[in-house]
Amino acid sequence: MALHIPSPPISGFHLGPLFVHFYGLMYVIGITLAVLITQRRWRAAGGDPALVSDVALWAVPAGLIAARIYFDITTPMDIPHVWYGVFAIWSGGLGIWGGIAGGAAAGIWRIRRAGASPGAFGNAVAPALLVAQAIGRVGNYFNQELFGKPTTLPWGLQIAPGNRPAAYRGYPTFQPTFLYEIIFDLALAAALVWLGHHRRIRPWGLFALYVAGYSAFRIFEESIRIDSSAHILGLRLNFFVATVMTLVGLTWFAFVQRKQPDAPSAAAPAAEPVPAAGANADGANADGASTAGATATAGPGRTTAGDDDDGSSSGVPSGAAGR
Numbered sequence: 001m002a003l004h005i006p007s008p009p010i011s012g013f014h015l016g017p018l019f020v021h022f023y024g025l026m027y028v029i030g031i032t033l034a035v036l037i038t039q040r041r042w043r044a045a046g047g048d049p050a051l052v053s054d055v056a057l058w059a060v061p062a063g064l065i066a067a068r069i070y071f072d073i074t075t076p077m078d079i080p081h082v083w084y085g086v087f088a089i090w091s092g093g094l095g096i097w098g099g100i101a102g103g104a105a106a107g108i109w110r111i112r113r114a115g116a117s118p119g120a121f122g123n124a125v126a127p128a129l130l131v132a133q134a135i136g137r138v139g140n141y142f143n144q145e146l147f148g149k150p151t152t153l154p155w156g157l158q159i160a161p162g163n164r165p166a167a168y169r170g171y172p173t174f175q176p177t178f179l180y181e182i183i184f185d186l187a188l189a190a191a192l193v194w195l196g197h198h199r200r201i202r203p204w205g206l207f208a209l210y211v212a213g214y215s216a217f218r219i220f221e222e223s224i225r226i227d228s229s230a231h232i233l234g235l236r237l238n239f240f241v242a243t244v245m246t247l248v249g250l251t252w253f254a255f256v257q258r259k260q261p262d263a264p265s266a267a268a269p270a271a272e273p274v275p276a277a278g279a280n281a282d283g284a285n286a287d288g289a290s291t292a293g294a295t296a297t298a299g300p301g302r303t304t305a306g307d308d309d310d311g312s313s314s315g316v317p318s319g320a321a322g323r
Helices: 022-044 050-074 096-113 118-142 177-198 205-224 237-258 281-293
Strands: 012-015 018-021
Touching: 012 022, 018 022, 022 050, 022 118, 050 096, 096 118, 096 237, 118 177, 118 205, 177 205, 205 237
Parallel strands: none
Antiparallel strands: 012 018
C-alpha cells in the first residue's frame, strides 16, 4: 500500500470557551521565533536587541493588515460570506507580498526613528522571516489548503473531499506545496546565514536575496498550485508577481553590492571636531577620549559599528541602536 501524508482531522482545539486555530497559533510561534532570531543577529551586528521588539510591535500588525488587504483584493472569491469576512484571517488568507510590504514600511519607519540602519537591520531579519514563513505553512497544513496538483507520489497529501476544488473531487492525494515551501524556506534561511558569515554583504544585500530567492521558489509553486486565484493569460496572478519580485530582488542585490563605498552613515554619531593646533590639554584629552570611544572592535567576520574597512558604513551606531 502506498504511503501518503494524512491531513489532520481537526484545525484547532478548545481552550475553555475559546477555539484556538492551529493556523493562528503557528503564526504566533513563527513571529516569536523570528523576533528571537533577529535579536541574536542584531546584537551580533552591534545593535541594541531592544530595537527588535519595538520594530516587531509595529511591523507585525502592519504586516498582517497589509497581507489581508492583499488577499482580499487579489482573491475576493475566497472571502467568507459573512459581514466580518474581510477580516477573517483565522480561516486562512494572508498574502505574503502584502505582508512583506506592510511590515517593511512600518519597520523602516521605527528603525529610522531609532537612528539605526534599515539596511543593516534588513540583513539581520531576512533569515528570521523565512523561519517564520516556514512555521506559518504548518498552519496551511492544518487548514488543508494551498496544496498542488493531484499526484501519486509516495509523499502525496491526502485531502478530505470537502476541501478539494470541484474539478478535483475524484483525486485523493495532491502535491504538498506547504511541505515544499517549509523545506525551501529553511534551506534558504541557512544559506543566507552562511553567506552573511563568509562573504562581505552590504546593507540590504541579504534582504534582497531573501526577496529574490523566495520569489523564485514561488514561480515554481504557483505553477503547481490549484487553489482559487485570479488569472492573467491563463496563469495565476502570483506567478507574475513572483517573477517581477525575483527580478527586483536580483537587481537590488547587484546594485547594493556593486555601488561605490558610501560616506559615513547619517545614523552614526557625528565625529567631534579636531581641535586646532595649540589647543589646551583639556581639549586634547577630550578629543582623545572621543576618538577612543568611537572605535569599535569587531569579531571574526564582522565589521565595526562605524565604517567598514572598505569605506562603506555598516549603519549600526556604536553603543546602541535602540531609542
